[in-house]
Amino acid sequence: MHEEVELVLDDCKERMGAAIEHLEKELLHIRAGKASPAMLDGVLVEYYGSMAPLNQVSNISTPDARTVAIQPWEKGLIPVIEKAILAANLGFNPDNNGEIIRINIPALTEERRKSLVKQVHQEGENAKVSIRTARKDANDMLKKLLKDGLSEDMEKDAETDVQKLTDNFGKEVDDLVNTKEKDIMTI
Structure with a gap:
């Protein structure tokens, strides 16, 4: 049973990492007034x-x-x-x-900067939704394993680990969004 729990956690981590990678790619396409x-x-x-x-x-x-x-x-x-x-x-x-x-590349107007910041926040929210979906799927798999004979303690510990992953990846999204926002708002 321990291997199944590890597989669920690894899958969850992989999916959350993919959400971060996707966010990074999307943020590259949002221009901050500098040529790239x-x-x-x-x-x-x-x-x-x-x-x-x-x-x-x-x-x-x-x-x-x-x-x-x-x-x-x-x-x-x-x-x-x-x-x-x-x-x-x-x-x-x-x-x-x-x-x-x-x-x-024209200099960005204040209005355009605010519009880009909204776009950045929307991309960040999309990444967080993906992360929460990965968390939900992992928790559902753990509940299924619980029915198949996994001990309640192991299931609770694994759920705690999933939540820690969610918190860490969520913080990473916030950091990426804040960095991009500063980049856009810097004249």
């Missing part, structure tokens, strides 16, 4: 008949805090990349000089 190559992670470009991520057909760099530079490996890709960036609806206006595509 990660802003273009979701952009797909048509390349020889198939869709390829932008970073697989070009070099993406940030020469300064307000500019993203994209240097395609083939000059013929410049208009295709510009279309893909516009189609991704990220709010960017690409500008090219025939060699490099530049994207100027």
Whole structure:
């Protein structure tokens, strides 16, 4: 029975960790007014008949805090990349000089900053919901094991461990959200 309890706890920890990873990825896409190559992670470009991520057909760099530079490996890709960036609806206006595509990142207005903070808090809440769902599933599995012959003491100890995991991962979500909020609100 001890192995089953360990499996339930490991599964719970894994699912909560996945919620944190997902939150980190989502927070990368929320821009804080600073240029970052990660802003273009979701952009797909048509390349020889198939869709390829932008970073697989070009070099993406940030020469300064307000500019993203994209240097395609083939000059013929410049208009295709510009279309893909516009189609991704990220709010960017690409500008090219025939060699490099530049994207100027505008400074965020106070209203836009507040809107982004709301978005960050929403992502944090989504992560917490995932964590609570993992906790509920783990506790349900422990109750099932209790019916199958697990001792009540072991079940209570395991539930306590699940709650500790929930608290720790919840605190991690709060820390990530607070850090991103400070990042966005810093001018």
